Amino acid sequence: MSKTLSNKSNLQVLYEDNHLIIVNKRAGDIVQGDKTGDTPLSDVVKDYIKDKYNKPGNVYLGVVHRLDRPTTGVVMFAKTSKALPRLNKLFVDRKADKTYWALVKNVPEKQADTLTHWLRKNPKNNKSTAFPNKSPDSKKAILHYQVLKQLDNYVLVEVSLETGRHHQIRVQLASIGSPIKGDLKYGFNRSNPDGSISLHARYLKFTHPVSNHVIDVTAALPKDPVWDACLES
Template sequence: MSKIVSNKNNLQVLYEDNHIIVVNKRAGDIVQGDKTGDKPLSEVVKDYIAYKYNKPGNVYLGVVHRLDRPTTGIVIFSKTSKALPRLNKLFVDKEAKKTYWAVVKNKPLKNSDTLIHWLKKNPKNNKSTPYSKEIKDSKKAILHYKTLKSLNNYHLLEINLETGRHHQIRTQLSSIGSPIKGDLKYGFNRSNPDASIHLHARHISFIHPVKKEPLNITAPLPKDVIWDACLD
C-alpha cells in the first residue's frame, strides 16, 4: 500500500525509496520548466529531497514521464542515474501499466470500447487533431475505456493507454463527443474554477527497475464535489 507523505511544499509523496520517488501532481503544476518560468514540479521534488536528507549541493533527479499542466495524478521521478534508463525503458516497452480516470459530460455510446485515431500535433496552438486514417506527420493513438459510474450530470470513465501521444486522452474522448470536464481546449463548454481538467493519472503498476519487485501505486483523487461523488 502506498504511504502518503506531505511536506512544507504541499508535495504529496506516494512512494519513495533510494531509486524512485512517485508524487501525486496537483492541477497547475508543470513537471518540467517551460517558457512560463514557473517553478516546475521537478524542482519542488529536488527541494524536498535536499531538505529531507540534508543534502548539500545539487540533487540528482531524472524526469521519467510528464502529465499535462491541468491534469492531476501519478508522476514518477528517478533519484539515481542507474534507475533512470531502466525506468525509461519500462515506458518505451510499455511495461508500465497506467490507468487514468476522466469525468466527461456526455456518456459515450458504448459502455466500453477501443479508440484508434491518428493524431497530428499543431505546435502553434499546442493542440492535437484526430484523424480516422493516417496522414502526414500523424501518429497512431490507441486507448481502451470503460464507463465506471454515471452521476447526475457527468460520467466517470477508466482509460488504459496503449500509446502515449500528445493530449491523447483529451483528443480521443473529445472526438467521440465526450470532452473532459473543464477542458476548454477540447470542447468542454466551461472551465473549472482552478483551471484544472477532470483527468487523473489514477494507478500505475510496474516491476521496480532495481529491486525487481512489483509496484502498484494509486493516487488519491483531488478534493472536489465531482471527484468525491465518483467514490460514493
C-alpha cells in the same frame, strides 16, 4: 488560475526508495521547466529530497514521464542516474501500467471500447487533431476505456493507453463526443474554477527495475465535490 501548487511542505509522496520517487501532481504544476519560468514540480521534489536527507550541493532528479499542466495524479521521478534509463525503458516498452480516470460530458455510445485514431500535433496552438485514417505527419493512437459510473451531470470513465501521444486521452474522448470536464481546448463548454481539467492519473503499476518488486500506487483524487461523488457507493 486559483490553485494550490505543490511545494516541499505539501508534496504528496506516494512511494519513495533509493532509486525513485512517485508523487501526486496537483493541477497547475508543470512537471519540467518551460518557457513560463514557473517553478516546476521537479524542482519542488529536489527541495523535498534536499531537506529530508540534508543533502549538500545539487540533488539529482530525472524526469521519467510527464502529465499535462491542468491534469493531476501519478508522476514518477528517478533519484539516480542509474535508475533513470531503466525507468524510461519501462515506459517506452509499455511495461508501466498507467490507468487514468476522466470525468466527461455525455455518455459514450459504448460502455467499453478501444479507440484508434491518427493524431496530428499543431505546435502553434499546442493542440492535437484526431483523424479516422492515417494522414500526413500523424501518429497512431490507441486507448481503451470503460464507463465506471454515471453521475448526475457527468460520466466517470477509466482509460488505459497503448500509445503515448500528445493530449491523447483529451482529443480521443472529445472525438467520440465525450470531452473532459473543464477542457475548453477540446470542446468542453466551461472551465473548472481552478483552471484544471478533470483528468487524473489514478494508478501506476510496474516491476521495480532494481529490486524486481511489483510497485502499485494509487493517487488520491483532487478535493472536489464531483470527484468525491465518484467514490460514493
